[in-house]
Amino acid sequence: MFKIITKRSLAANVNEYVIEAAAVAHNARPGQFIILRVDEDGERVPFTICDTNKIIGTVTILVQTLGATTEKLARLQAGDSIANFVGPLGNATDLEGYSNVLLIAGGIGSAVIFPQAKNLFGIGKPVDVILGARNKELVMYKREFMSYAKNLYVMTDDGSDGEKGFVTQKLKSLLEEGNKYDMVMAVGPLVMMRAVCAVTKEFGIPTTVSMNSIMVDGTGMCGGCRLTVGGETKYACVDGPEFDGHLVDFDEAISRSSFYKEKEQAHLCRLRGLEANK
C-alpha cells in the first residue's frame, strides 16, 4: 500500500497528491510517469511524476478528476492509502541541451511541464511558460511557475485570468514579436497539441509533445498505447511518452483516446448512482 501524505486542491476538480513511494522516487527523472491502482479492483491509470523528494521518498502527482478511477482517488484523503503505484516508467525528457525553451501547458499539462521548468531553472536556463485554461479556477501551479519561469503568460478562454484566448494565440504573437526559441514543449489536450504543432511547424521550431495514450501495463507488453509517429508504430509507454510533435499522427491518436468514452461514462454513472442510493 502507498500512503497519501498530503492532498491539496489546486483548481476545480484538480488535486495534488504527495505519495509515499520511495522506490519510485529513487530513480525518477523529469518526464517520467507512474501507473497506479486505487484499490484491489481498480483500473491501472498513468500520471506524470510532477515532483519527487528523494530524501523522504515521496512522489507528487497532479490529477484531474475525469472518470471512475480519478473520482475514486478524489474521495481519498491524506492518511489513506492506494493499492499500487509503479514507476518511474517511460523515458526522461532531456531539454538541457537547449538554450531557450518555451513550455506550453493546457489544463492538467502543467503537471508535465512543471518538473521541466524547475529542472531548467536549476541549471541556469529559465524558460518562458504559457499556461492555458478555460477559466481562472482552472489555472494550476501559477505561483510555482512564477518562481521558476523567466516569463509566465496565462491565457483563459473567458479572460478571467491573464489574457482572453488560446495558448496558440500567445505562441503566435510571441513568435511574431521576434522571440527566439530553439525548442517548444507542449502538453495538454490532443487538439491543443495539434494546434501548437501547426504553428511551430510554420516557424520551423522543433516541438516536443507528451502523449497521454490509453495504457494498461506501461512496460511495452500490451500495445494498447500505440500511436503512429513519422509513419512508424511507437509505444507511448516505452518509446515515449514524449515525441516529436511534427511527426505525430494526432487524428489517429484522437480517435484511439475516445475509444472507451461511452463505457467509461456509463461506469462513472454507475459509481455515482451507487453512492447516491446508499
Next chain:
Amino acid sequence: MTINKGPRIKTPEQNADARRHNFDEVNKGYTAQMAMEEAARCLHCKDAKCVKGCPVNVNIPDFIAEVAKGNFAEGAKIIKSTNNLPAICGRVCPQEEQCEKYCIRAKSGGPVAIGALERFCADYALQNGETQEAPKRSNGMRVAVVGSGPAGLTCAADCAKEGFEVTVFEAFHKAGGVLVYGIPEFRLPKSLVQAEIDKLKELGVKIIFDTVIGKTYSLEELCSEYNAVFLGTGAGLPMFLKMKGENLPGVYSANEYLTRINLMKAYQKDSDTPVITGERVVVIGGGNVAMDAARTALRMGAKEVTIVYRRSMNELPARKEEVQNAIEEGIQFLLLNNPIEILGEKKVEGIKLQKMVLGEPDERGRAIPMCVEGSEYEVKCDMVIVAIGTSPNPLLPKSTKNLKTTPKGTIVINEDGETSIEYVYAGGDAVMGAATVILAMGAGKKAAESICKKLLR
C-alpha cells in the same frame, strides 16, 4: 495388479452449449474412480519412453502406480520431487507433444492420460492439505528473481529450499506472469496459481510487486545487493502484422485483450477496466494464444468469432484439445487465409483477406503458404485480435550495459543458464522466445541448480 486393456478414459467436460457463456473451467478432471481406472492402463514400462518426453523427467510409471493403488497423496509427492507446479502442468502442458507422445499404449486404446492423472494427484494434494518440506537453514546469501512467471517461481522455490533468502520482483500487481494475465480462467483457474504462490510465501520467499527492473531499480543495483540474480522476464512484447488499419480502435493485441479480461477482471460486469465486446470478432493466428483469445471473446458475448490462419488445420500450432474445444464451442475457422488490411474509418468495420495455398516445406518442415493472386475479399467485423506471437521485452536489456541478447532479442545464456554478466542467470521465454510453461519451469530449476553449485561450493 491387473492391467486395464480398455481405451483411454475421457475426462468429463462442461457441456459446450453451457460453457461458451461462462468462465468456469471447461475440463472438470477425473473422479477418484476414473483416475484409478485410467492409471490401471499403464504398463509401468522399465525403460519408460514417456519420461523422456517430459522436459522435467517426472517419474511417470511410479506416480501412476500409486494412483492405481489409490495412494493419491503419494503419487503427488513423487511428481512434486521434479515438478513444482503439477496442478498447472497437468492442465496446460502440451502432453500430446511431450510425455503422452511417447507412451507405449498410443496404439492400444490411446496413450495413458498422464496429464489428467498428474492434475488429479495435484488437485487431491491441494484439497487435502499437503505439507511441504521446511527449507534448509539459511545460508546467509540472497537471490533476486525478476519476474514471477513459471520460470521465476520455480527458481525462487528451489533457491529458497536450499536456504537462500529469495526476493521476487514483479512489474505487475499480481504474481504468476502469463499464468494470470494470459491463460484464461476457463483453462486454468486463478485460485490454483494463487495456491502455488501462497506455498512459495511459506518457504519465506518475499514478492515485491509494482517494481520494474530496469526502471524502478537497475540490474546493476540488484547485483550490488544480491549474491545472484535470475531473470525470468518472459516474452511479453506483442507482434503486429504492420498492415494498414492496425491502429484503428477495435484492434487489440491478444496480450492487451486477455490482460484486460483476466488480470484486470473485465469479465466481471462492474469492473473498472473497460473492454469492448465485439459482435463479430476476427482473431488472427493459430496458436494457443489465438484459441484463448477467440474462446474468451465468445464468452464475453460475441455473436460470431472467426479464427483466420494462413496455413491449414494440420499446421495449426495450438494444442489439439484447445482446437477441438474451440470447434465444439462454435468458433469458425477461416484456414488458408491471410489478412492484408483492416478496414474502417474511425473504428474497425471489416478485414481484407487473401486466399493462400500451401507450397514446399520450409527448413522446419512446415509447408510455406503462398498467396493466390487476385483472391482478395472483404469480411465484415467490428473487432480484430492479433495473436501472431510475442517476443522478449527489450526494456531490461536496453537499460543494462553488457547483457548480451540475440538479434531476436532473447537473452544469451551458457550451459549453466548464466548470462554474459557473472552471477546473473536467465531462463524461460526471455531466453527461448515464446515457449511453454514446463520448459520455463525447467529453465528456472536449472538456474537454481547452477546458482547453488556456484555459491555453495
